Structures are given as C-alpha cells and as structure tokens.
Amino acid sequence: MTYEPVDWVSLDAEKVKNVTPRYARLRVDGNGSAKGQIIGWQNIELISDRPLEIMLKEFKQLKEEYPDRILIASIMEEYNKAGWEELIDRVEQTGVDALEINFSCPHGMPERRMGAAVGQDCALLEEVCGWINAKATVPVWAKMTPNITDITQPARVALSSGCEGVAAINTIMSVMGINLTTLRPEPCVEGYSTPGGYSAKAVHPIALAKVMNIAKLMKSEFGDTDYSLSGIGGVESGGDAAEFILLGANTVQVCTGVMMHGYGVVKKLCSELKDFMKQHNFSSIEDFRGASLEYFTTHTDLVTRQQEAIKQRKAIRKGLQSDKDWTGDGFVKETESMVSN
Ligand SMILES: Cc1cc2nc3c(=O)[nH]c(=O)nc-3n(C[C@H](O)[C@H](O)[C@H](O)COP(=O)(O)O)c2cc1C
Structure with a gap:
C-alpha cells in the first residue's frame, strides 16, 4: 500500500547530467x-542518469x-511517440505490474x-496519454504536478485519455533560500543555483488539498472504484498516510521521508497506520477511504451552517435571556432553570 515507484527511468540516460550539491534543506530554526x-x-x-539497461535488469530481478x-x-x-512506445515496451517486458x-x-x-x-499543458498531455495508453498493456498512473492553478484539469484529461x-x-517549484553570508542561493553549484522541487x-x-480536489473530481465524474488515486507529499508517519486515505487515496507514496530517515520509516508508518485502524475498528483501507471528503464544503455553506447552529444553541439555552422574560406565575420553574446544581 505504501511505496515509492521504483526508479525514475527514461530511454536516454546519457542526456541526463546531474550536478552536486543538488539538495537543500529547510529547518524549523530558519535560514542558516x-x-x-x-x-x-x-x-x-x-x-536518474543510470543506464536503462541496468534498471531493466533490476526490475526483472526484483520480479x-x-x-x-x-x-x-x-x-x-x-x-516523441516512438520513444515512449519503445520505453513502455522494454519496461513492460521486465514484468512490472x-x-x-x-x-x-x-x-x-x-x-x-x-x-x-x-x-x-492539457492538449499536450492528452496527446501523450493517448500514445501511452494505446501501447501499455499494464495499468497506467499519470503523476500530476502541483505547479498549476487547478490540478483537476490535467487529472481529468489523464483519466479521460485512458489512464x-x-x-x-x-514537487513544488521553489527557491530554498539565500545564504546570508555569501548572498548566493541554495543549493549552490559553483556559485549559482536554479529553482528546484x-x-x-x-x-x-x-x-492534501490537491489530493482532496482530485478525489472529489474522481467521485463526481469517474467511477470512484474504477480508477485509483495515489497520495504523495510529506508522508513520514502512519497519521500522514491515513490523512491521504481519508481524502480518497487508494495508495500512499513516500520519497523524501525515506531519503532522510531510511527504509525504517516504512515499517514505522505501517505499524502506526494499523494502530489508527484498530482505534477506529477499521479492518480494511476501504473502510475509511474518502471518509473525510464529505466534510469539505464552500465557505458560504460554512456560514449558513454556523448561523443555524447558533440558532439551535440559543433555542436550547437554559434560563431567561433577560428580566423581561419572567412570565409571572411561572417564576418557580423559571428560577429552577437557572440553578446550576
Ligand atoms: C531527490 C528527489 C528526486 C525526485 N525525482 C523524481 C523523479 O525522477 N520522478 C518523479 O516522478 N518524481 C520525483 N521526485 C518527486 C517525489 O517522487 C515526490 O513526488 C515528491 O518528492 C513529494 O513527496 P515527498 O514529500 O514524500 O518527497 C523526486 C523527489 C526528490 C526529493
């Protein structure tokens, strides 16, 4: 249920030229x-700049x-249509699921x-998804970027195009920070940097917000049970994973958490998730998948709900609101209604 898809593969690893350092961190204590x-x-x-042949060999061995x-x-x-077709063909031959x-x-x-x-670019996405889904014989997930105003637009295109x-x-496009001594941005490569993820x-x-929006789209426009949603972003604990599932995710992925803390994070995550399920008497992921979705509404609806709730609380509030409310003969009961013990 929880994993990170194995290795990031493309046909021509030769063209991939990475730099070092290539990571920068943000700590709660702030800059520097x-x-x-x-x-x-x-x-x-x-x-990855690892050659495709090595990746394919490893996929096969893993299976x-x-x-x-x-x-x-x-x-x-x-x-490049032919490039996608060749890559899919070679990767599928290893037995990936x-x-x-x-x-x-x-x-x-x-x-x-x-x-x-x-x-x-939804037009480009539709075209490339068309190539991929015409070729692939195993299920295809489209991994979405958050660097877009409305993530449901590409999600809709991907699902309508056969994914x-x-x-x-x-990752979210970012500039991690500036070194206040050197005035150079981080991560700093030969004195320069470039925005990253x-x-x-x-x-x-x-x-969570992006996954919630996609889950709502899937529920309203696609068969919620015919398509799947994988939640990714900042997962380090079972609680983080549970939140994605409560918002409709079928699976959860971990990337940076494992890079920082090692594979042990996954074991801990699974045991925390099991504890959460036990606490609520859930016996499967489906028992709680999407359970929190219905509690999202519009701000206007929140205002209406709050006004209604205040009205109801006032209606049942004990005692008299003001001295003008004493009825005369009913004073014994009215006095009683304002006693606390
Ligand atoms: C060092 C690093 C390299 C990444 N490379 C890829 C990649 O090649 N392909 C991809 O789809 N996502 C890549 N990602 C994105 C992650 O898979 C994930 O979507 C993102 O980091 C958010 O999840 P996280 O907070 O658990 O890391 C990379 C992330 C990191 C930190």
Missing part, C-alpha cells in the same frame, strides 16, 4: 541554522525474487517537453 527539525527539502536532481509483490516503474520520456508516468517534474529539460512541461489512475503530487513535511498540507 544547522539545528532544528528538517521540514522542507529542495532538489534540483534530474531523472523474479518477489513475484507476489507489486512493482511499478516510474517513467519519463521526451515528446504498472507504470507511473512522470508528467510533473518541475525542473530540468522543459525544452525537451518532459515532466511538468507536459502536465501543465487507470493519477498520482499527486510531484520542494518536498517533505512542509508540502503535506498542499498535497
């Missing part, structure tokens, strides 16, 4: 502090060693129309 809990993480990493486990390959390619398509990386290679360059599900969110705890509330 080496102390305090890490709440935000920025990366300027491109997709051979763990045939009963689900393996999902996260893939990204240029705006599903594909997650990266339409969402916010940095790097937009000139090659990769990642968010596709996810932010079995959507995953959200990828923000992740970890600090993005969790933003991810």
Whole structure:
C-alpha cells in the first residue's frame, strides 16, 4: 500500500547530467541554522542518469525474487511517440505490474517537453496519454504536478485519455533560500543555483488539498472504484498516510521521508497506520477511504451552517435571556432553570 515507484527511468540516460550539491534543506530554526527539525527539502536532481539497461535488469530481478509483490516503474520520456512506445515496451517486458508516468517534474529539460512541461499543458498531455495508453498493456498512473492553478484539469484529461489512475503530487517549484553570508542561493553549484522541487513535511498540507480536489473530481465524474488515486507529499508517519486515505487515496507514496530517515520509516508508518485502524475498528483501507471528503464544503455553506447552529444553541439555552422574560406565575420553574446544581 505504501511505496515509492521504483526508479525514475527514461530511454536516454546519457542526456541526463546531474550536478552536486543538488539538495537543500529547510529547518524549523530558519535560514542558516544547522539545528532544528528538517521540514522542507529542495532538489534540483534530474531523472536518474543510470543506464536503462541496468534498471531493466533490476526490475526483472526484483520480479523474479518477489513475484507476489507489486512493482511499478516510474517513467519519463521526451515528446516523441516512438520513444515512449519503445520505453513502455522494454519496461513492460521486465514484468512490472504498472507504470507511473512522470508528467510533473518541475525542473530540468522543459525544452525537451518532459515532466511538468507536459502536465501543465492539457492538449499536450492528452496527446501523450493517448500514445501511452494505446501501447501499455499494464495499468497506467499519470503523476500530476502541483505547479498549476487547478490540478483537476490535467487529472481529468489523464483519466479521460485512458489512464487507470493519477498520482499527486510531484514537487513544488521553489527557491530554498539565500545564504546570508555569501548572498548566493541554495543549493549552490559553483556559485549559482536554479529553482528546484520542494518536498517533505512542509508540502503535506498542499498535497492534501490537491489530493482532496482530485478525489472529489474522481467521485463526481469517474467511477470512484474504477480508477485509483495515489497520495504523495510529506508522508513520514502512519497519521500522514491515513490523512491521504481519508481524502480518497487508494495508495500512499513516500520519497523524501525515506531519503532522510531510511527504509525504517516504512515499517514505522505501517505499524502506526494499523494502530489508527484498530482505534477506529477499521479492518480494511476501504473502510475509511474518502471518509473525510464529505466534510469539505464552500465557505458560504460554512456560514449558513454556523448561523443555524447558533440558532439551535440559543433555542436550547437554559434560563431567561433577560428580566423581561419572567412570565409571572411561572417564576418557580423559571428560577429552577437557572440553578446550576
Ligand atoms: C531527490 C528527489 C528526486 C525526485 N525525482 C523524481 C523523479 O525522477 N520522478 C518523479 O516522478 N518524481 C520525483 N521526485 C518527486 C517525489 O517522487 C515526490 O513526488 C515528491 O518528492 C513529494 O513527496 P515527498 O514529500 O514524500 O518527497 C523526486 C523527489 C526528490 C526529493
């Protein structure tokens, strides 16, 4: 239920040139502090520069060693139909169970129309989803970018174009900070930087809002049970995962949490999630998936509900509101209604 799709693959790893340092952290204690809990993480990493052949070999080995486990390959390619078809074909031959398509990386290679360059352009997205779904024989998830005003628009396009599900969110475009001694931005590479992708705890509330919006769209326009939704962003605990599920996610992914704390985070997360389920007597994810969705409404509706609640509270309030309310003969009962013990 909880995982990060294995490896970020594209056909031509040769074109991927990463830099170091490529990460920067935000701590609660603020700029320049080496102390305090890490709440935000920025990366300027491109997709993996490991050769495709090695990835494919590893996928195959993983499926051979763990045939009963689900393996999902996260893939990204240029705006090139033949390239996508070749990549899908080669990845599928390893026996993966599903594909997650990266339409969402916010940095790097937009000139090659990769990642968010596709996810932010619904016409392009529809075309590329069409190529992918015509070729793929395993389920396809489209991974959405939060760097867009209304995330339900690309989600709708992806689901209408044959994708079995959507995953959200990828990282949020960010500038992590400026070193106040050198006046250079972070992460600093030879004195310069470039905006990157923000992740970890600090993005969790933003991810919850995006997932909530997509879940509502899926519920109202697509069969809620025919399509799936994967929640990503700032998950470190079972409670974080439960929140995504309560908002309609079928699965939850962890990335930065594992990078910072190691694989142990996943075991802890699963046991905390089980405790949460026990506390509420839930025996399956479906018992609580989407249970909190119905409590989101419009602000206007909140005002109406509050006015109604105040009216009801006033109606049942004990005692007289003012001395002009004494009725005369009824004073014994009226006095009684204002005694506290
Ligand atoms: C160092 C790093 C590299 C990433 N590379 C990719 C990538 O190649 N493809 C992709 O779809 N998402 C990539 N992501 C995004 C994560 O999968 C995830 O969507 C995002 O970080 C939010 O989740 P988190 O807060 O659990 O990290 C990357 C994230 C990090 C931190």
